[in-house]
Amino acid sequence: MSHFHAVVWIDHREARIFHFNPTDADKQVIHPDKPAKHLHHKAGELGSGHAGADHEFLHAVARAFADAGAVLIAGPGNAKNELVRHIESHDAPLKKLIAGVETIDHPSDGQLVAHARKYFKAEDRMTR
Template sequence: MSHYHAVVWVDHAQARVMHVSPDDVEKAVVKPEHPHKHLHHKRGTIENGDVGTGRSPEDQHYYHAIIEALAGAQEILIVGPGQAKLALLKHAHAHDPKVAEKIVGIETVDHPTDGQLVAYTRKYFVAKDRML
C-alpha cells in the first residue's frame, strides 16, 4: 500500500525510504549493488586507463532502485547528510521526470533514527500543507 507522502534518507551507503501517513509507515532499505569503499581518489591518478578527476562515478543503478522504492508517493522529501541527496535529485530529473515533479523538498539531515525521521517527515508535510 502506498501513501501520499514519502521521505528518503540517502547517503552513498544506503537509502531508507519511508511512505508515511498519519497512522502508518512503510519502510524499505535500498543499498548499492557494489558499495564504494572510497568516493574520492587522489586527483590525477590513473583510473581505467584515463587520468581521473578524483571522484568515483555515481552508481546509477542504486539511484534507480531508490526511485522505484518511491513509487506511488505523490509528494517526496529527500534528506541526507551529504551530496547523495543532490545526486538522487539529478538522477530523477535525468531519468524519471514524473518522479522529479513530485519532489517537494531537499533537506540536510544528519543520521536520524527511523522514529526521528518519521516525526521530521510528518512535521515537514504538516507545515508545507499549511503554507498551501
C-alpha cells in the same frame, strides 16, 4: 501503498524509504549492488577522487517512492543531490513528486519520520 507522503534518507551506502501517514509508516531499505568505497584524492592525479553516481541504485530508490504523492529527499552528503539529478535526467516524471531536499546527518528511523511528518504538515498547510 495507502500513504500519500514519503521520505527518503540516502547516502552512498543505503537508502531508507518510508511511506507514511500521521500514525503509520512502512520502511524499505535499498543497498547498492556495489557500495562505493571511500576514495582519497592523490595530488597530481586527474579527477576529483569521488566515485561516480550508481544509476542502478538511484533508479531503484526513485522507483521505491514512485507511488507516493509527495516525497522529501534527505541525507548527509551529495547522494541526495545525485538522486535529484538522476531523476531529472532518467526518471523525469518523478520530479514533480519532490517536495523538498534537506541536509540531515544520520537520524534514527523515528527521528526521520517525525521530521518528515512535521515538514509535510507545514508544507501541506502552505500549499492549500
